[in-house]
Amino acid sequence: MTALAVEVHGLRKRYGDVVAVDGLDLGIRHGEVFGLLGPNGAGKSTTVEILQGHRARDGGEVAVLGADPASADRAWRSRVGIVWQDESAPAELTVRETVRHFARYYPKPRDPEAVIALVGLEAKAGQRVKSLSGGQRRRLDVALGVIGGPELLLLDEPTTGFDPGARRQFWDLIRMLAAEGTTIVLTTHYLEEAEALADRLAVIAAGRVVAEGVPAALRDEFGTYATVEWQEPDGAPRAERTQTPTRTVAELMARFDGEIPGLKVTRPTLEDVYLRLTGQDGTGGPDGGGPHADGRNGTLGEDAR
Structure with a gap:
């Protein structure tokens, strides 16, 4: 095993x-949760489909579980x-029938009843799939993804349609699977979800990886500016965007000779970093010239996934 x-x-x-x-490179270790982030049309879903063997590639080398x-x-x-992303469960079967049916495809499946409980569908186990809400159908899709006890789990926008409680329950499931040693590749538009679950992240723009690393490290590297806010003696609010917030606060302390009215220091969030890396914050990308260092920033069509 590599x-x-x-x-x-x-x-x-x-x-x-x-x-x-467009020439994408990735390396995902055994047992880690790896997040793929990027705007619509960045190439995330196409990449996942190629990793699944569901879509042919035009070039490059790919190895998944050897x-x-x-x-x-x-x-x-x-x-x-x-x-x-699309629902895969037959509408006329019940939840229990569906999970048991899919379990038969695998040599060593998980217990169907345990999987139904894991995704929070115990109360709906006897109902037909067509009677479920959108969020409940998404939970069933997750159940079908994990019923085989996979070594690698590919999740393409898995919590779309989940309410906050269901999303947190899903997070617990992912953490449990990761603790068991399952490798997980997750695409999501929820930055909070990516930060809560992923050991490492790759941000994709225009079909390339523009940044990769631990979420905290990405914030440190690309979240260049902090914002320092305070009030002047006349009560007027002020704010300064700076790369040296500690120095700014020290200068303010010298000016005010003590407490600084309304002092607030805000550091970049993962969302701020993501918007900058994908050129959606108005700066044009991490180098100020687009997502790629060479300045190319093509707009992909809706069919470029």
């Missing part, structure tokens, strides 16, 4: 004239769990 559960070099995928994935997904066999597929 140190990497997922290894990707120079991955490329086009849809007609649109470049969805095999190329494009040619992997049935035994390999039983080691990979998937939660699709």
Whole structure:
């Protein structure tokens, strides 16, 4: 077994004239929770579909659990769990029938009743899938993704439609799976979710990784500016965006000779960093010229996933 559960070099995928994935590199270790962040059209879902073996690539090298997904066999597929963006459960079966049915596809599945409880659907186990709410159907999709006891779990926007309570319950499930040694790849638009769950993150823009690392390290590296707020003696509010907030506060202390009225120091959040890296904060990206260091910042079409 290599140190990497997922290894990707120079991955490329086009849809007609649109470049969805443009030379992407990834390395995901066994047992870690790895988050993929990026705006719509950045190439996240295409990348996950290629890792699943569901979509062919145009170029690059991909190894998932030691095999190329494009040619992997049935035994390999039983080691990979998937939660699709689209619902996959048959509408006429009950929740219990559906989970038991999918369990038969795997050589060593989890206990169906335990999985139903894990996703919080015990009270709905006897109901038909078509009668479930959108959030409940999403929970069922998660159950089908984990029923096989996968070594690698690919989650593409898994908590879309979840209420806050259901989302926190899902987080507990992911932490439990990670503690058991499952490798998890998660795409999400919820920055709080990514920060709560991911050991490492990769931010994708225009089909490339523009930053990768531990969430706290990304904030330190790319969250360059802090904001210092205070009130002047006449009560007028002031704010200064600075790379040296400690120095700014020291200068204010000397001016006010003691307590600084209304002092507040705000450091960049992961969301601030994400918006900067993807060029959505008005600065044009981490280098001020777009998501790529060479200044390219193409706009992908809606079909570039």
